[in-house]
Amino acid sequence: xxxxxxxxxxxxxxxxxxxxxxxxxxxxxxxxxxxxxxxxxxxxxxxxxxxxxxxxxxxxxxxxxxxxxxxxxxxxxxxxxxxxxxxxxxxxxxxxxxxxxxxxxxxxxxxxxxxxxxxxxxxxxxxxxxxxxxxxxxxxxxxxxxxxxxxxxxxxxxxxxxxxxxxxxxxxxxxxxxxxxxxxxxxxxxxxxxxxxxxxxxxxxxxxxxxxxxxxxxxxxx
Amino acid sequence: xxxxxxxxxxxxxxxxxxxxxxxxxxxxxxxxxxxxxxxxxxxxxxxxxxxxxxxxxxxxxxxxxxxxxxxxxxxxxxxxxxxxxxxxxxxxxxxxxxxxxxxxxxxxxxxxxxxxxxxxxxxxxxxxxxxxxxxxxxxxxxxxxxxxxxxxxxxxxxxxxxxxxxxxxxxxxxxxxxxxxxxxxxxxxxxxxxxxxxxxxxxxxxxxxxxxxxxxxxxxxxxxxxxxxxxxxxxxxxxxxxxxxxxxxxxxxxxxxx
Ligand SMILES: Nc1ncnc2c1ncn2[C@@H]1O[C@H](COP(=O)(O)OP(=O)(O)OP(=O)(O)O)[C@@H](O)[C@H]1O
Ligand SMILES: [Mg+2]
Numbered sequence: 001x002x003x004x005x006x007x008x009x010x011x012x013x014x015x016x017x018x019x020x021x022x023x024x025x026x027x028x029x030x031x032x033x034x035x036x037x038x039x040x041x042x043x044x045x046x047x048x049x050x051x052x053x054x055x056x057x058x059x060x061x062x063x064x065x066x067x068x069x070x071x072x073x074x075x076x077x078x079x080x081x082x083x084x085x086x087x088x089x090x091x092x093x094x095x096x097x098x099x100x101x102x103x104x105x106x107x108x109x110x111x112x113x114x115x116x117x118x119x120x121x122x123x124x125x126x127x128x129x130x131x132x133x134x135x136x137x138x139x140x141x142x143x144x145x146x147x148x149x150x151x152x153x154x155x156x157x158x159x160x161x162x163x164x165x166x167x168x169x170x171x172x173x174x175x176x177x178x179x180x181x182x183x184x185x186x187x188x189x190x191x192x193x194x195x196x197x198x199x200x201x202x203x204x205x206x207x208x209x210x211x212x213x214x215x216x217x218x219x220x221x222x
Numbered sequence: 223x224x225x226x227x228x229x230x231x232x233x234x235x236x237x238x239x240x241x242x243x244x245x246x247x248x249x250x251x252x253x254x255x256x257x258x259x260x261x262x263x264x265x266x267x268x269x270x271x272x273x274x275x276x277x278x279x280x281x282x283x284x285x286x287x288x289x290x291x292x293x294x295x296x297x298x299x300x301x302x303x304x305x306x307x308x309x310x311x312x313x314x315x316x317x318x319x320x321x322x323x324x325x326x327x328x329x330x331x332x333x334x335x336x337x338x339x340x341x342x343x344x345x346x347x348x349x350x351x352x353x354x355x356x357x358x359x360x361x362x363x364x365x366x367x368x369x370x371x372x373x374x375x376x377x378x379x380x381x382x383x384x385x386x387x388x389x390x391x392x393x394x395x396x397x398x399x400x401x402x403x404x405x406x407x408x409x410x411x412x413x414x415x416x417x418x419x420x421x422x423x424x425x426x427x428x429x430x431x432x433x434x435x436x437x438x439x440x441x442x443x444x445x446x447x448x449x450x451x452x453x454x455x456x457x458x459x460x461x462x463x464x465x466x467x468x469x470x471x472x473x474x475x476x477x478x479x480x
Contacts, residue, residue, distance in 0.1 A: 125325035125384075128286055129339035129391055130315025132308065139342065144329050220328045221373035 004186045005195070013178035014199050020096060020164040020174055021203070025157055027100035032107025036145075037137055039112055050108070058105040062166050065102050069094040070170040088173065095167035103160050110152040114145030119222075147218045154211035158204045175199060237300075239264045239395055239426050240285060245294035247280060254280045255291070256450040262395070267427045269437040269458070272447035273473055278430040281447070282397045285428070286317045299394055315343045318388030318396040322404050324380040326372035326387070332359065333368040336387050344391065351390075358386040362416050378409030382416055395426040402433060432477055434462060446470045 038050035057065075073079040074094055081097070083089035118141050126136040146153075165176035179196045183189050240262040247255035254277045262268055270278050283289040285296060287303050287310055296303045298317060304310045326335050336355035340346040346354070359365045362382040364375070372380055381401055388396060398417065402410045414436050421427060421440040431437065437444055437458045444461040446454040448469045454461065465471050 119325075121321060121323055121325035122327060124288055125319070125321060125327070125387075127288065127311075128314055128317075128319040129387065130311045130313075130343040131339070132311045135342055139338065140327055147329065221371060222328050 002191075002195075004182070004188045004191065008178060008182055010175075010178065010195065010199070013173060013175045014203070016092075016172065016174040017161070017164050017199075018203065020092070020099065020167060020172070021157075021161045023096050024099035024103060024160055024164070027096065028103035028107050028156075028160070029153075031100055031104035033111060033142070035104055035108035036111040036115065037142075039108065040115055040137070042133065054105045054108055057102060058109075060102075062098070062102050062163055063169055066095055066098040066166050066169055069098040073097070087171070091167070091170045091172050095164075095170060095172050099160065099163065099167075103156060103163070106156045106159070107153065110149045110156060111142070111145055113152070114147075114149035115141055117148045118144045144220050147215075147220050150211055150215035150218065154208055154215070157211070158208055161204050161207070162200060237264070238262065239266075239299055240428070241295075241297045242285070243295045245284065245296060246292045247277075247284060247289065248292055254450050255284065258294070258452060260445065260452065262426060262428060265424050265426055266443065267421045267425075267429065267441045268443045268445055269441040270428060270430045270445045270447060271432060271437070271473075272453075276447040277450045278447055279399050282319070282399045282428065282430060286314055286319050286397060288319075311343070315339065315391045316394045318391060318393035320381070320384050320388055320396065320398045320401050322400040324372070324377070324384045324404070326380055326383055328372055331369050331371055332364065332375070332383050335372070335383060336390050339387065339391050355386070355390060358389050359383070361389075362386045363412070376409060377405045378412045381405065381409075381413045385413075385416055385420075389420075395428065396420070398427065398429040398431065400430050400432075402431065434477075438462065446473070448473070 035050050035053060038046040039054070041047055041050075070091060074090060079094075081090060081093040083093055122140055122144065123136050126140040131139065164174055167174050168177040168180065171177070175196055179192060182192050186192060238261050240260070242258050242260040245255050245258040246253070258281065260281075270281065272278055280289055284291050285298075287296075298313060301313065304313060326332075327338065330338065333352065333355055336358055337348070337351040340351040340354060341348060356365060356368065359368055362385055364379050364382050364386070367375055367379060367383070372383070375383065385396075385401075401417070402413050405413065410433070414433060417427070417429070417436065418440050427440075429436070429441070441458050444456055444458050445452055446456075446461065446465070446467070446469070454465065454467045454470050456466070461470070462474065465474055
């Protein structure tokens with residue numbers, strides 16, 4: 001029944017998808033948190049940068065960003081990310097750069113909404129014992145903000161998992177690229193579509209369930 | 223005898239701890255602090271009292287620089303309040319603050335609440351910080367709650383932890399902004415007792431409160447504020463039984479009837 005899978009490395013393709021997702025998730029969590037810190041910082045220049053970044057980046061289609069990393073960064077500006085002669089590795093790294101740049105805007109907004117759920121009294125009490133602005137942010141405000149936005153961050157992560165299929169546009173051998181190839185070569189298009197759809201559900205469903213559980217467990221009681 | 227006189231000389235020698243000179247503060251068009259002059263000596267306990275909106279909280283917050291002021295000067299222990307940055311943070315650590323709504327760090331245990339400032343601001347090592355935190359929690363009577371989270375404690379217990387958290391910084395002066403007004407009546411006394419003990423131990427305190435029992439038994443002075451001004455200052459007995467200003471008379475007649 002599944003003989004159409006023969007000769008194709010479906011698992012390998014999904015493994016690439018998983019790698020794209022995880023590396024981009026870590027990157028965008030870090031960059032998104034820094035952006036959120038900028039957006040609440042007392043320095044006007046940082047606030048301005050954070051706001052401009054988020055508003056520009058989240059309004060550009062992801063495909064445009066990913067294609068730009070390939071054509072703009074690699075072809076025009078000769079960015080090699082340490083993989084000058086290895087086309088596959090280069091497009092893999094470039095696509096991660098694009099995913100991080102894009103997803104971080106959404107991570108930033110999720111965290112910022114979390115910051116707004118932390119009562120001002122928390123930051124005031126922290127300032128009152130002599131903590132600096134950065135300490136107040138990292139020790140008191142962000143830990144509480146994170147816990148209140150695990151749900152929204154799970155949505156961002158699930159969207160990211162599916163968004164990694166855009167990497168096909170610059171030739172990264174992830175799941176969608178393989179699916180296109182198989183549909184071109186095999187007759188069972190519906191079955192192929194179903195296999196790949198199932199693959200993504202297998203990746204995203206447990207993520208959603210686990211983070212939903214975590215979000216309840218870590219919720220800050222007031 | 224000798225002990226008392228030595229203590230008195232100490233006070234005289236070390237002088238004034240908190241000095242406000244012609245402090246002004248606006249919120250938009252609202253002039254919330256109007257030419258405030260106030261001096262608090264080391265070891266003195268001052269109760270600030272006055273109608274809602276008179277600027278009591280703003281006064282406390284200005285002393286701790288949680289609010290900026292428009293003009294005038296505030297000095298703590300002879301040092302003027304720095305504008306921003308590291309130095310300000312250090313100075314804030316010397317001024318303990320207790321809020322009406324406790325504001326314990328919700329994601330940290332009671333013990334961690336009392337340890338955090340010692341470790342991050344005073345750079346104490348963890349073991350010493352824990353030892354001190356446990357001692358302070360014991361002193362305010364909540365040692366057995368050390369591993370719980372704030373939300374698991376009653377209001378009175380939370381406020382006592384908040385006092386311990388402030389004390390952990392070895393502050394020179396403690397500010398209390400209506401520390402008992404968010405509490406159920408049966409919990410007010412447990413907090414007032416801790417504050418009374420603190421006053422007896424010689425802590426310099428500025429307390430915004432309408433608890434007259436506390437003012438009479440613990441305060442050296444009552445400062446009455448109305449409409450952003452200090453209207454009257456007197457020792458508690460004189461203030462409560464024989465207020466001079468009409469504003470104070472009017473205010474006292476209202477709170478005494480409740
Ligand atoms: N952040 C702010 N922005 C604008 N106005 C403010 C702000 N904080 C306080 N005010 C106003 O300043 C005035 C003084 O406020 P403050 O909180 O100092 O009064 P209070 O004496 O502490 O009153 P209460 O007894 O109700 O606590 C009030 O009219 C209040 O509405
Ligand atoms: Mg007030």
